[in-house]
Amino acid sequence: MVYEDAEYIVIRDIAPKAPIHLLVIPKRVTARVDEITDPGEMGRLWLKATEIARQQAPDYRLVANCGPGGGQMVFHTHIHILAGWDGGPESDL
Template structure:
């Protein structure tokens, strides 16, 4: 049985338009459509896992984090990386992804 396509697999396949800020053979990074920070990007592996703890290969995990850092540094000097894992952990789209949050003038706990 094949899993249903996620929102992110449909974006990767270009079935749904998105503001792509980075792409290579393994990852895509897009702007979040409901940003929680002045800069809110999502780094999405093209190899689908529903949640972070399904990634068991250390090299794969390292590549994901290194890609997120690379993309973050292209958009901000200071940033926050965030992963929600599982419904009770705040995950909404069940396709592993890293949120990059940045761009606050006075830090993430300020209003700007």
């Protein structure tokens, strides 16, 4: 566990794709990020992901995969924080 509050938990990915790979997971359950219909809820999720990402690294990538064809493998809404590359070719995900 990297972070927890009333709305979110943040954990390390068990199969990291970057030197820093975290998952921001809302406690309110939806299967996909595009199932969130409340703009405030969506905004809070992305703001929390940005807040945590900025604490981890100066440069980062936020990713939300939607559905199997979009690369989603875990069907609970989450945002990936990817960071920590040195600018080399591995940063081209």
